[in-house]
Amino acid sequence: MQRLFPALVGLVIALTVLSSCMFVVRERDAVLLFALGEVRKTIVEPGLYFKLPPPFQTVTRLDKRLQTIETNDPERIQTSEKKNLLIDSFVKWRIDDPRLFYVTFGVNERAAVERLQAQIRDALNASVNVRTVQAVVSTERDAIMREILSNVQARAKPLGVDVVDVRLRRIEFAPEISESVYRRMEAERKQEANRLRASGAADGERIRAQADRQRQEMLATAYAQAQAIMGEGDGEAAGIYAGAYGKNPQFYDFYRSLEAYGKSFGGQGDTLVISPKSDFFKFWGAAEGENASQQSRSAAPAVQ
Incomplete structure (x- = not known):
């Protein structure tokens, strides 16, 4: 037993010295290795490392985490x-x-x-x-x-x-400027809103002016086309009338006189002051118009 005790003491001392010569670097650590108070090495990689026992070499750990x-x-x-x-x-x-x-x-x-x-x-x-x-x-x-x-x-x-x-x-x-800043921001927003409204009103007027101009152009074009069509129609009607008049002038003259009678005596209170001997009444008593002047004197009224 007395022989084992010194051996155990030596083993403990050896283990203590060995443990002081070993150190572990963790993932989160950055280790500075000092030798007699001076930095000899910087270790940032994790693992098991060896050094001289204190006071020859010591280590200092720093946290390298974010x-x-x-x-x-x-x-x-x-x-x-x-x-x-x-x-x-x-x-x-x-x-x-x-x-x-x-x-x-x-x-x-x-x-x-x-x-x-x-x-x-x-x-x-x-x-x-x-x-x-x-x-x-x-x-x-x-x-x-x-x-x-x-x-x-x-x-x-x-x-x-x-x-x-x-x-x-x-x-x-800051509390002392919050109110003034809010008021200024409100004024800026109102100014921007007014600008947008004015821009919208100007765009609206421009669009309406364009629409009115297009309307006038379309109406003018339609009127010109209508007048052209009416002119063509009047020309064709005049040609038809001329052709009919050329075929039977007496009938045409008689038809025109009937139209004149209808327009002249269209209402009950119409009054016409004209001489019964006028050519206007030449068909009043004679259908063919012959001796109309003599016959119309007795048949046509002087007034009304």
Whole structure:
């Protein structure tokens, strides 16, 4: 038993020394290997590794996982119009160079977060101060996020930090300017509505004017065609009348006289003052018109 005890003590010591010479790097870790207080190696690949026992070599672990910085209170940023906006943002970042990160911050990630927040605040001010409220709120929001990301990435790279993404989560008006901004936006919308109404009224007048012009053109064309057709009809009628008159002039003269009688005595109260000897009554008593003047004197009334 006395012989086994020293052997057990030696085995425990050997296992302790062996365990101090072994370390495991996990997926989420970045390990710095120190030798006498100086960084000798950076290990980011997971696995089992060996080193000299302390104090000859020691290891320091850093978290290389993707991390998020969220603002507790919205930042008050002023636009080019001297209007205050409350902007709430968040940032995704991770350790890119463990050696640089350790030299800058040690193992204090809180210090890194505070440094990044200050850089983000500066970049946010630089991008928003040169833009109007409308540009920040709607039209150039994506451009602002790209500018902030590029600015912060360039400033965080020498610190061993990689800024992956920057997002403006919420943008609100400061209470003291909300009412005035809303009134201005309402006035702009009313102005735009009036412009659209005026444009619509002008388009309506133009369309109506075109329709009236087309109507007048169609009526003029139709009238010209009707007059042409009427002229052709009158010409054909005149030709027919002329042909009929040429075949039997006496009958034609008699027919025309009957038409004249019908038009002259169409109503009960019609009065005609004319001499009974006139040629107008030449067919009044004689169907063929012969000696109509003598016969019509006794048959035709002088008045009525």
